[in-house]
Amino acid sequence: MMIHSLSLSDVLADHARSRPGVTAVVDGSTRLTYPELDARVTRLAGALAGLGVGGGDRVLWLGQNSHAVLELLLACSRLGAVCCPANWRQSEDELRFVLADLTPSVVVWEPSDTTAALRGSGSGTWVQSGEAYERLIADASPQEFPQVADAEPVLALYTAAFGGRPCAALLGSAALIAHAASLLVVRQMEPGFTFLNSGPLYHVGTMMFCLATFQIGGTNVFTPAFDAEEVCRLVDAERVTQAFLFGPMIDAVAKANADGAYDLSSLRFVAHTAEWDDMITVDGSPWCRSKMGGYGQTEVGGMLTFLGLAEGGAGFAGRPNPLVQVRLLAPDGAEVPVGEVGEICARGKTLFSGYFARPDLNAAKSAYGWHHTGDLGRRELDGTVTFIGPKLRMIKSGAENIYPAEVERALASHPAVAAAAVIGVPDPVWHQAVKAVVVLHPGGTVTGDELIGHVQALLASYKKPREVVFVDEIPKRGPTPDYDALDAAHGGGGYPGH
Incomplete structure (x- = not known):
């Protein structure tokens, strides 16, 4: 029963009635109250419908942060469509994959060297952000749409590139709310x-x-990308x-405000350094007291467990979100005893709806009636959870996940490379950096810098190796590289959970 x-669209419609004077969005010179945002979303939904967008169709955003992302997401909720920022x-090659994989009906794009090269790719309609996007909204006629069930996917986020290419995780309104x-x-x-x-x-x-800010009827402020000086200005204003x-970003903001030119006291945030703590208001919520701790992934909507729900507990991932169940399962689907390591599995209200166009993977991921996260954990005696690490190798650099298979695929595409394996090495600032171990074909010649440039041309810059070492042979464990041996030989370490 409806x-x-x-849905997210329903939440917006209610905010427009109950919070008529509250600012919903700030983005440069754009300031919208909830009624104004609701009116724009209604017109945008009509405009997208006029371009052929209907239930289950995809709308792709190719650009940096913008209030348009939230508008497109809410308009898709109104239509039963899916928005993907x-x-x-990413590189041109990576984005071409996304376009081919997602087959969007509409692409809203910001001008850049990459989008200029991609413009018009696929069969969808391309709408440039700015004047064309605003004209699309202004020319549309408001219309009513049937209510969309809140279980329908509305948001797609690409992740899980363990196989060399990422997958679009689909999240419905009910899960996001x-x-x-x-x-x-x-x-x-x-x-x-x-x-x-x-x-x-x-x-x-x-x-x-x-x-969450939208859900509580708060204000979302948008800036295109992180810039420490601009963060200071916006926090103040x-x-x-x-x-x-997070760490390096906090340090950059503290440095940008070393002279105290901006008032950052409204920022209720995590304690970090004495300098930082003096600028802000150190927050006492469980989230901030626990240093924003816990375990999560895109497929669970964000956080599956919160350290803030288990302060002082034995497990450094905390306790589960109250709206989910967590089990540590063996490969046969049986729950492992307390103190033993098993795969972190979950089900509940925040879980995703599967990956777009990946039926075999979806079946494997939902075996035994649980979502299999692909990560290992342990239940402690006090009931809390410890995150051990990914079942498959993953590198964590800053806030970004880097999947070795992606980088290895890019390295192997160079004609001089016979085999390649990628490990993570500890980094004092970004937690880990990428190191490539490469075997060349007989007679093949290429420098480390050339291989780094080759990868950078194919993948997002943060995924490129910082260092390349050449070897005669890559140790194997069955058909795959022996990553433990590579770590021992080449200084690997610092992986998530370890």
Whole structure:
């Protein structure tokens, strides 16, 4: 029955009635109240429908952060369509894959060297951001749409490139709203909460706070990409409560405000350094007291467990989000005993709807009636959970996940390379950096710098190796590289969970 359904579009419509004077969006010179945002989303939904977008169709955003991402997501919710903000840092080759994989009906794009090369690719309609996007909204006629069930996918985020190419994880309104509700509790968000979208909206870490802020009827402030000086200015000007920031970003903001030119006291955030703590208001919510700790992934809407729900617990991933169940399972689907390592598996209100166009993977991921995260964990005696690490190798650089298979595929495409394996090495700033171990074909010649440039041309820059070492042979464990042996020989370490 639809009386039990609540979509993102429904939340917006209710905010327009109950919060008529609240600013919903700030983006440069654009300031929209909730009624104004609702009116624009209604027109945008009509415009997209006029371009042929209907239930299940995909709308792709190719650009940096913008209030248009939130508008497109809400318009897709109104239509039963799916919005995908693409990783704008990706290479032309990576984005061509996304276009071919997702087959969007509409692409809204910001001008760049990459989008200029891609423009017109595929069969969808391309709409440039700015004047053309605004004209699309202005020329549309408001219309009513049937209510869309909240279980229908509305957001697609690319992730899980363990096989060499990423997959689009589909999340429905019900899952996103449930996750937002849990985050509201742990972060202790209240009306008036203002979030600065200073991290990328293609990343669930930014998107989950954007939607939680929207859920509580707060204000979302958008900046195209992280810039420390601009973050200071916006926190001061908009009295921002929270922003997407982590270690190196916090250090950069503190350095940019070393002279105290900006008032950052509205920022209620995690304690970091004495200098930083003096600039902000150190927040006492469970989320901030626990240093934003827990375990999560895109497929669970953000956070599956919160350290803030288990302060002082034995497991450093904390306890599960109250709207999910977590089990540690053996390969045969049986729950492992307390203290033993098993795969972290989950089901509940925040879980995704599967990957777009990946039926075999979806079947494997939902075996035994549980979502299999692909990560290992352990239940401690006090019931808390410890995250051990990915079942398959993953490198963590800053806030970004780097899948060795992606980088190895790019390396292997060079004609001089016979075989390649990628490991992560500890990095004092970014946690890990990428190191490539390469075997050349007989007679093949290429330098390390040339291979780094080759990878950078195919993948997002942050995925490229920082160092390349040449060897005669890559040790194997069956058909795959022996990554433990490679780590031991080449200084690998610092992997997530370890």
